Amino acid sequence: MNLTFLGTSSGAPTRQRNVSATAVQPEYGRAWVMVDCGEATQHQLLRTRLSPLKLDAILITHVHGDHCYGLPGLLASCQLNGRTEPLTLVGPAAVWAYLQAVIEHTEMRIDYPLKFIDVSKSLALEQGGFHITAYPLSHRSECWAYRLQESRVPLKLDVARLEAEGVMPSPLYGRLQRGESVTLDDGRQLEGKDYCIPSYRARAVVIGGDNDRPELLAEACRGVQLLVHEATYTEDVLQQVGPEPQHSSAARVARFAEQAGVPALVLTHFSPRYLLRPRRGGDRSVDELYIEAQRFFAGTLFMAEDFQTYRVLRDGRVVEASD
Amino acid sequence: MNLTFLGTSSGAPTRQRNVSATAVQPEYGRAWVMVDCGEATQHQLLRTRLSPLKLDAILITHVHGDHCYGLPGLLASCQLNGRTEPLTLVGPAAVWAYLQAVIEHTEMRIDYPLKFIDVSKSLALEQGGFHITAYPLSHRSECWAYRLQESRVPLKLDVARLEAEGVMPSPLYGRLQRGESVTLDDGRQLEGKDYCIPSYRARAVVIGGDNDRPELLAEACRGVQLLVHEATYTEDVLQQVGPEPQHSSAARVARFAEQAGVPALVLTHFSPRYLLRPRRGGDRSVDELYIEAQRFFAGTLFMAEDFQTYRVLRDGRVVEASD
Incomplete structure (x- = not known):
């Protein structure tokens, strides 16, 4: 079971990081699902082996642009590339209203079946090789986490x-x-x-959207091998920007993950101020987020990078995959 | 006066080409304007020296996604990056309706002044160092070409x-x-x-949108140094796909440019089937479009590539620039 990060920046893209999208592939079958679809997600996919034609479902956490502005282009390109298979879109009702408006105003044509499921209507879905459930989060806009458990275990x-x-x-x-x-x-x-x-316990992961209350995921995280959660800021920056953006610090997520007994944590959705390779004195580094999280979380900890794949092995361990 | 191509593919992006956007910089001043804004244009800009904060006007040719799906993300990132300067958006009324719908449905916030000008209302605009006029084209959707003449000549x-x-x-x-x-x-x-x-004649270029009747640009092209026009297909492919998409072949554009006496022609907006570097027998090559155009056009001919800059010199010659 693989998770591939297609974007790990919050708000705006940088040269190193695109805005949010995460591909999740089950071990069996070619179908896969995606959580969020920021602008240029289809461009990121061109640089992977993931085929948009095999994409079975797109789960959107919330309607903010850095999580859904890639939807219209990806869906339009599926049409141009001859997709005929149905595609399921899951998210808050606002996502569907946004997409419908874009389709209508820009004369976009989609002939393949596109089905929308309003996540707020007690979602429990079998799609792309996963049993998918959803959990509400705390953000400025209606926002959700998705729990994906593999459907097929030999x-x-x-x-x-x-x-x-x-x-x-x-x-x-x-x-x-x-x-x-x-x-x-x-x-x-x-x-x-x-x-x-x-032959082994069905693997499960939780992938959260923007959220300032990680503890809301206590139930969702029961028994999962991996939690993916935003860590937009370090604690000092979160104090500076104040509570209004409703994001989490690395410390807060790490503390929750430790308490919840989650064995592995991947942090993502970093503010563009944290650089992958700081160049000047005063530059903030994504390493600061890692160091902060490590103080509170003793499990397996990763800082997501674009195009990095994390594999959940059959025994539940999470490792970086090389492909 | 520089034109930098940020996207040269029609319909969908490829690994080599993004969808449409062209930056135009006058010789004097730091302001610049952009024609079209396909998805991931802001990502392309991250790889150039062009600053979105100095972008003065965006001219959209038509509302199809490959020409405007990059607008919401670019405008949102300008907000995040602290833009306060006004920005002018020009295009068909449908572009404004599309953008307004996206802003509303996705809780997007823009505090800097954003002014929309409906191009169909006899456009004559001074913006970003250019005197800008517009000319209607023939396409499935209301579509325009823009003529940009430098405002300041010493x-x-x-x-x-x-x-x-x-x-x-x-x-x-x-x-x-x-x-x-x-x-x-x-x-x-x-x-x-x-x-x-x-001290020299004011330089002028025409940048067209999607269009199956290049001859509509006869008046616009009078006295210009350069025409930028789509050549989506070779003539044989245009015959195959039929007239419905309302695009031009390389031959048709070249024939028009020759008749109109345009000294230089840059073709762009190539169907993804034409590869920059064909790999297998049967692969179509963008060279075919060049060869077809060259048969009818004796002037300076370029096939646009992403991140290529073309410079209109003071004496009117058009050359490839290295930066």
């Missing part, structure tokens, strides 16, 4: 149960694993489906 | 006239050139402004 035979029931390894095991009915020598009849269990 | 003394009037070179020449009144020994009084003339 099954394995429950050998412990079989052995406990006195069924020892034999060619019957193979038939049970294929889901067949099997009659034992002693006359007992076993159904394969009763003896198949998931 | 004056020089009309030495021929002075000598013809018997005023021979002397320190009086300097005073006349500074615009002063001068009394000659014979009692004649001369006003400097009567003896100052432009």
Whole structure:
């Protein structure tokens, strides 16, 4: 299961970072989903192996431009490139109103089925290989986090149960694993489906939108391997800008993640003031956000970069992937 | 006077070409204007020396997405970066309706003065160092070409006239050139402004939008040094796709430019099927568009590339600039 960051800047793009978009790919199948779609997301995709034609759903956290201004262009290019498959768009009602207005005013044509789901109407969705649920956040505009749990986990035979029931390894095991009915020598009849269990726990991640109250994600984060959350500012800058923008500091997110027992945390959506490679004295560095978060969070911590892929392994560990 | 291409692809971006936007800088002053603003134009600007804060006017040819989807993001980033100077937006009324809808639906905030001018209301504008006029084109949507003539040309003394009037070179020449009144020994009084003339002819360019009738630009092109026009297809492809998209072939534009006596022609807005560097047999090449145009046009011919700057020299010649 892969997460690829297509944009990690808040508000405006920089030379190193585009505005928000994150691709999520399940381990099985070619379909994938995307959370947010800032301007030039389609341009970022041209530099990856991700095909917009295989994109199954776009989940928008909120209607602010740095999270959705890439939608019209991406959808228009899908049309130009001959897409016929349906596409599902999820988000606050305002996102649909925005998109409809753009389509109407700019004579944009979409012939493939485009379905909108208002996230506020108790979302529980199977799409792109994921079971998707949504959780409300605290921001200036209606904003949501999405929890994506993989739908498909290969099954394995429950050998412990079989052995406990006195069924020892034999060619019957193979038939049970294929889901067949099997009659034992002693006359007992076993159904394969009763003896198949998931070969690992279904992986799940939470990807938040803009939010100044990370603790709202306590329930969403139960049992997940990874939380992706904005850390727009360090605590000192958050104090300077005041509460009005309704963003989180690295410290606040890290503190929550530690308390919630989330094993891995990827921070993103950095204010453009934090540079990837500071050049002059006085330049702020994204390293400051890392250092601040590390003081409060003991788990696996990453600072997202554009085009970086993070892989959630079957055993739940999160690692940087090289492709 | 410089033209910098920020996007040269039609419809959708490619890895080599963004969608339409062209920066035009006068020789004097730091203000500049832009024609069209496709998605990710602000991203392209990050890779140039052009400052969005010095952008004085944006002229939109028509409301199709590949010519205006970059507007909301660019205007929002100007706000984030502290712009206070007014910005003028020119285009069909539909462009303003589109932008207003986006602003409203996405809670976008613009505090600097943003003025819209409906181009259909007989446009004649002084902006960004240019005298700007507009000419209607033929496309599926209301579409315009813009003619930009430099406003400021340094004056020089009309030495021929002075000598013809018997005023021979002397320190009086300097005073006349500074615009002063001068009394000659014979009692004649001369006003400097009567003896100052432009030191070269004001340069002018025409930048067209999407258009299937280049001949509509005959009047606009009178006396200009350069025409920038779309050549979306070669003639064979235009025949295949049929007249419905209402675009021009390289041949048609070249034939018109030759007849109109335009000295230099830059073609742009190429269908993504024409590759900059074809890789496989069967790949179409942008060279085909060049070869087709060259058959009909004997003047200076360029095929636009992203980030290429073309300079109109004081003597009217058009050259590729290295910065």
